Amino acid sequence: MKTYIRSLTLLLLCITGSALAQNATIKGVILDENNVPIPAVNVTAGNGLGTQTNFDGYYILEVPSGQEITITFSHVSHKNAVITIPRLEPNEDFELNPVLKVDVEQIATVVVSANQRKRVQGLTTISPEAIRKIPGANAGVENLLKSLPGVVSNNELSTQYAVRGGNYDENLVYVNEIEVYRPFLIRSGQQEGLSFVNSDLTRSVDFSAGGFQAKYGDKLSSVLDIEYRRPVSFGATADLSLLGASVSVEGISKNERLRGIVGMRYRDNSLFVDAKQTETNFQPRFADVQTYLTYKFSNKFELGFLGNVAINQYDYEPLTRQTNFGTLADPIALLVFYEGQEKDRYNTYFGALKGTYAVSDTYTAKFIGSAYQTTEQEYFDILAQYRLGEVNTNIGDDNLGEVEFSEGIGSQLTHARNDLDALIFNAQHKGIFSLSDETTIEYGVKYTHEDIRDRVQEYEIIDSAGFSIRPPIIDFANNQPYEPFEAPIVPFTDIRAENDVQIDRFSGFVQWSKATTLGSNDLWLNAGVRSQNWTVSGDGIESVTQTVVSPRAQISLKPDWEMDMLFRLSGGFYHQPPFYRELRDSTGTVRPGVKAQQSIHIVLGNDYSFNLWDRPFTLNSEVYYKDLTNVNPYTLENVRIRYRARNNAVAYAYGLDMRLAGEFVPGTESWVSFGYLKTEENIDDRGYIFRPTDQRLKFAVLFQDYVKIIPDLKMYLNLVYQTGLPGGSPSYADPYDFQTRLPDYKRADLGVSYVLVHDKKQKDSGILKPFKELSIGAEIFNIFDVRNSITNTFVRDVYTKTQYSIPNFLSPRVFNVRLTAKF
Template identity: 70%
Template sequence: MKNQYLLLLTCFILSTIVSAQDAILKGVVLDENNIPLQGANVSFDNSGTQSNKNGVYEIAIPSNQEVTITISYIGLKNIQFIINLEENQEYEFNPVLKTDVEQISEVVISGRERKTVEGITILDPETIRTTPSANAGVEGLLKSLPGVSSNNELSTQYSVRGGNFDENLVYVNEIEVYRPFLIRSGQQEGLSFVNTDLVRNVDFSAGGFQAKYGDRLSSVLDITYKRPTRLGASLDASLLGGSIAVEGISKDKKLAAIAGIRYRNNSLLVNSRNTEVNFQPRFADIQTYISYNFTKKFELGFLGSLASNSYDYEPLSEQINFGTLQTVQALTVRYQGQEEDQYDTYFGALKGTYLVNDNLTLKLIASGYHTQEQEHFDILATYALGTVNTDIGSENLGEVEFSEGAGSQLTHARNDLDALIFNIEHKGTYLSDQHQFDWGIKYTSEDIRDRLQEYEIVDSTGFSIRPPLAEFINDQPYTPFASPIVPFTGARAINDTKIDRISGYAQYSIRSAIKDNEIWANIGVRAHNWNISGDTVESSDSQIVFSPRAQFAIKPNWKTDMIFRLSGGWYHQPPFYRELRDSLGVVRPEVKAQQSIQVVLGNDYSFLLWKRPFKLTTEVYYKKLTDVNPYTIENVRIRYRARNNAEAFAQGIDLRLNGEFVPGTESWVSLGYLKTEENIDNRGYISRPTDQRLKVGVLFQDYVPTIPSLKMYLNMVYQTGMPGGSPSYADPYDFQTRLRDYRRADLGVSYVVVDPNKRMRKGHFLNTFRELNIGIEIFNIFDNQNAITNTFVRDAASRRQFAIPNFLTPRVFNVRVRMKF
């Protein structure tokens, strides 16, 4: 039945392929005496209009592309300029036509200026689509930015300036999106929600963002899906999967739609690891964005997504070598059992936009998210710890010779979760000259039904190891210990939790000047009220928080092109379901919102180097966090203590130099330093799980000068080691060791067979493609051994406990084909 719905939805999208939304250029045409000119021609391509008796003109132009505008009047010199506006953007341009002075030959006007003063990083969607990454997409490119870190190439999750994965906001067309709850490892994730084939704009803020964005502590990723201007399709295929996207327009330019289907298979990456497995992952989704303009003032849009992720995992054996060159040790594991996970998510949203007049815009957004998840596994791991034969001339080179410890571990889970989330939100914007007012109010209903049943049994030499708790007193052999066997760790709970939220914001922005210095300022406040209830939850009082925020930017009237920014405020993160549930599965409604006072000082310096444009962006930040909810990270699974018993801080500096290192391409080098620590129960400060001290990222694009169609993309990341965690029941204050440094370089080489600037002879079959690229990708080209977590194993002979790293993917080759029609 589900497949029939998918087929019907796909057919509907393909049969209603539609048109794009325009932007508006308007103003008053004046002569050199500032007298309005009636009948001035304003034109582009084959379209145009004339100014009225008051010199006023208004013309609709295609959005998201460079349009050459010509303004002419008999007896006066023409003005010609290039303009590039965003969808629904209105830009006022008041030209002055003169008789004796030459006009500027070309003026480029862009909608990006506002985002620069707000400290927003703008990423090129085409760069996202071409950059090689084991998990290609927006998140793969984000990880090359300063302040953004991840030591797991299999995951789409990332931490920003000391925050964790749950502290990042993600919007698509102003609609908040969610990720599944039960995923515990990167290889289970499959696909990110964001379909890069559909992306038009990517904006990213690493902190100090405005009040109009939601209640999270770290970052905002704001995605805008494109609206097509033509009928077309694209296909991207590789050994890891593929995607198909279709788009088009209607003749009346009222209905527009774009849709994408994706499939991914991580077998190539997982099978390359040192674990022998039977692995059957199936990750697939379908997304669409449809919009219809009922009038010039009202537009209705629909964003829909269906995703089905199946993960079947049967490990067989594994050997991990560690230690030094002189003493090489190994952990060999034999497995029995398997894991069967299923994540099905359904998302739909309607967005209505009404342009009341030139100054007032009103929006209404309603969305629903439903996820059904299961995590079922029974895996028995029998291990041996021993010394490896390093004798080069020996027939048993690399094999374990002397076993120093043996044991087994049984892990079991029957976890099921069903979550239903509804949102309805109103937003408004009012413009008056250089003033802007924004406001919004939102209601959210979260209904979560969760069954948690998991345990771990650890056995050594035939004896079950009990948890190190005070009630388990061992008085043998004098007193027989006849209690039943209990698991070493375990959690069992059934939760029915409902959370109702009301949030809202109001903010004011102004653009002005002090003498010859341009200034921009924003001030706003958010409020968030929530109440937790449910059959299995103790009743609690509702809670409310207020979050004032502000931004200020100035562009001095200097010969040097520089912008200075200061932003910050008081940020809150009201607890989501995952933050309310402790390690035993108990929901604690008394958990308060985590708080963060943030200050960000930034500078943009634009200059010419080798006669090409470059920009150096520098940001210094400090965060003071209170009511912190401590947590541990196991791969990508976050487990909270559900207690506000800590305080923390994060401080650092981010630098990014981007520009045309090679003419006609964009590359960058980023550097970040971070220090984040927490103080739990006033015991002193220790490193937080996300304490990523040093980060270096490089994105480099190049081509062969004599063969410009042969292109190269290099994505490199170096990060110092993060805290490696601690064994179960261990005090984190006693385990502050770190994982090894994370070093990774991914290389992509492609050849452009055809594109709009490279065509074959007339009638050649390759001309049916608008673009065709064929290439290879090499992931982890230097074959670095990176680790994600530690496995702690006991050695009975030496009575020591070893932290054995769990390694990620080695060098992997991939073939990729991209085409557009």
């Protein structure tokens, strides 16, 4: 109870003010020639912003102030209306009520070309509607990210992803400019439950796989920038399936000053875990509540609040497991009998306040404050007794498939009592100077305090045929029978540590952006620099302070050609100062002197927009190179990362990413992705070996379709093929001795839905009348029932002394039903 009170207090104390960007508001009602409101009208601004009218024809759209804005109103049954609005004051409310006609296209003043801001920055924009519809074992934003080139994940139950050779800890995630975090201790994807990002609340999703600007934080690999919706009317959604449920409600006050949206989710992974090879008693309970509220005090000041409470409880009791592997000529099986259980808890509490103050027409100030707390426990005692042997392959035999001759017998006892309590405070100020329509200066300063209390108590005991296995210590010698063995019996691994660590960080950035011309060609320039100073201290820890500086730049050129081409070159120095997990080595000891990993990153990109079959398409291509120094090597097991906490390696990564996106089927969004990556590291100058995320080739397809004669019957397909990742190594083993790869990862998820109610198919009476949209569908995960593996378990044969790497398989084919509704 004290923890909950403490966490709620933190949410209330997390205060700061600030004013968001220099925005104005355009709103109104769109009518037809008979003065009847028109629903589902697309309202888009020339800078990529957009919305849609509700069933009363009402819309509201936030646009930048201080510049002319071109608004396009489009509807399938009416001609477009294109209207240019003069410059609006910051936070000004402007009412515009156009009338759409059936036969005459309307153009008021001059139509200006669309702003290229996101293309210039190299950001990939993902449709929130596609996020909500595309099937996946862990559906959401991350599910679609994994279909992009350069993004790697071979675990469908995890929301974590690696980008261009990096690991899961090297990705920035922002929601409404507020950095969000994930739990520390999670070991496997089936323990994760829910991503922080709630797709029901999402308005826009932008993603950069590298070469991002200085305004983004200090990570090596990628940026995911999420914006939550600002409601324009009352609405509600519900999504129900065998995997859980989600509900969201949104609304706006009468005076239109207060807007709010609340989302609640529940997740249950037992559908997948029960289908795996390990028979278990499994009781997962993953739930969260999230809200985003804004209040407009005046035309110059607005305050927003983002809050999240997540309760994740994972109870796991394995019973038996049989894994068949080997070849047809020499089949081998691992049969395991379990005793014991695992009980894990990952509870997180997050609150942030963000204010907006438009100081003048040319200057906007922002102040953001946030607090994050995670309390985690990882308790388990599991005894696994195994038999490794030959499998009966006699067809028709009653014992077909069973182990009939044991080559190895042993047991493994794993124990853990791990607790972690982390508290993170952030206070940040950002500012934007608009020197002109073409030139902008942005800056920011940030203070972060991290307070981590961590207890690690875990051990592993392994015996084979009754003999206890010692840890593979190089200088240990057993000279029996010539000399008596007097060393004590010790566990194979034994980690005991208690850490009380505080980290204080001061960071800041400044960047300059300019839009200009080079002859008749459009040119965009960006240059900036980041810096961070951090101090690690704590109980029994010698205080260490370090500083890094990261200059970055971008240049984009749009030639004056008939073809719509954009060329982009970006790069610079990217540093990742160590977070707590990167400071803790394999013994649990905190090493405060760990340096920031450094990457010199260069990205050359091209965007080519064209029409094919009279429909829009875009081909995005990027080549990149990373030169990494001060690398902190790590081992990867499922989604758990364990660092060596030593900057004793160098590395490199290079590759090619390509994506063709467009309307392969009219009115839908689909894409095909291809990625090539090579990344290697050199530890202690011993030569280059694969990095744990060395994913050489990737193909992905995201496809949407519908039946032409029954357009309400829709299909969604998500295909991924990836060559195998390195298979890892046993605990404490030398990674140079284990350079094998897992089998290729192949997965296809299919969703089929039928829309019962939508804007053109509403019911005037009956039980369907309350619904604005209602659909029912079925999903098949892993439709080809491919046996993908995530890690290897290493077991030794006591007769031949052979050590087998036994794959730990992921989920097989699984069926799901789904109901989605909007009110």
